[in-house]
Amino acid sequence: MRTLAVAAAVLTLAGCTATTQPAETPSTAAAKCGETVRTTALPEWARAGFNWDGSGIKHVYGAKGEILAVLFGYPLSSPPGPDRGNKILWVARDQYEHGDLTITAELAGGTARAEQKVSGGPGPSIVDLPQPGCWHVTLTWPGHTDTMDLTYGVPTS
Template sequence: MRRYPVALSMAALSLIPLAGCTADGTSSKTAPSAVSSSSPTPSPPTTPIPATTPTTTPATAPPTTPPTDPCMAAGTVNSTPPPAWTAAARPPAGMRWVAGEHGLVVGMLFADPLKSAQDNKILWIVKLPRDGAPLQMRATLFGTRDSFALTPVPPDSGPGEIYPSMVPVPTPGCWILTMAWNGHQDSVA
């Protein structure tokens, strides 16, 4: 397994965020209209997903080691075969992939590095049953309040527990992707 900076237009859950950074795209195309742009009061996804809440340390607290920037800490793109539990989905052989922080999701990358301002095809394979629930995703630019909800991915594909998706982000940077399906959550790097 080799570690690379992940050029993904996605990243992490609010509980233990991981992230990837997009490469600067060559296309001048903007993000599709199916994706709502950032706004002060973004519309919530169909299934509630917990929001990341910044924490502060009281002035009297002793200094601590600063938290690791998820964009710098994340970035493992795997070139080895994906976990055995993905076999039912028949992932393409030799394709590079990213794994969920909690081991519940794998993203098969159809392009590496992924680009901003372009649709990036990613096949999400989930370990726990979807049971007819769509995949909800929300992207947030790390360190900002810029965020948008991606169009929910319907559970209408097979074999296995898969969600084929197009993941666009409007600008290069480290994007945090919150993912939830059927009451389950995981983060991807």
């Protein structure tokens, strides 16, 4: 069964590697990135825990619409900003068997990869990636896979 209230976990990346190639600037990365950040009402299936329709909350749909990333840490940055983290609430559209959510991220151009797990499946997470740019993210949880692009910029503060 889908669990939205997973214990808040600060996750660390396992097996992150990054090359020494210069990172793209945030504006260049965003121009190449397929990310579409929305602030419209959240779909009804993603509103658990909200006391309104979620309008104004920044979110990104998976390419197949099977998962939604609620970007509480927007804008995402690498390294994380000193005053906030890269918190993402992953919400699965359909119920699923118990199991972990695996997040596999690849920087546009294939110059860096990162992987981490969210115990118990979609739920709250901190997703810190090793450098700024456009990241193609593959999300896998029991019986489901979806993808999305997420832009990580340079911290502004």
